[in-house]
Amino acid sequence: MEESLPSFAPSASWEVLRRRAELLASLRRFFDERGFLEVETPLLCRDSVVDVHLEPFVVPLPAEEGGLRYLQTSPEFAMKRMLAAGGEAIYQVTRAFRRGEQGRWHNPEFTMVEWYRVGDDMRAGMALLSELADRLLGQVPRECCYAEAF
Secondary structure (H helix, E strand, O other), rough: OOHHHHHOOOOOOHHHHHHHHHHHHHHHHHHHHHEEEEEOOOEOOOOOOHHHOOOEEEEEOOHHHHOEEEEEOOHHHHHHHHHHOOOOEEEEEEEEOOOOOOOOOOOOOOEEEEEEEEEOOOHHHHEEEEEEEHHHHHHOOOOHHHHHOO
């Protein structure tokens, strides 16, 4: 009986990969047009996550290389350090890693976008997110209260 070899083809179709690339390009244009600076922060750090409900992946290193490191669950901490150092409007499209979140709709490694703008309050953040949804999805989401959403 002939043994089947594993497929080395990507799990996503070329059409999905093209659409993803277009989505990311549109996302970057959106933030660039609004004066945000794209930044990049480390994925592997000495410090762990700032949210107690998120579990990071631990990467052991030899003691002479500093011991343990953590794959970041989000770029939040590093980006807020950038704001404290004088950044005003920044965004990042990055990989993030979270243990304990695996299943049909969750992969422990995923792509996320995070942004911050000094002076924005919750309403400004909601307005920006509505504009972003309209740009990427072609529709503005309906506003609802937290209790209604969950």
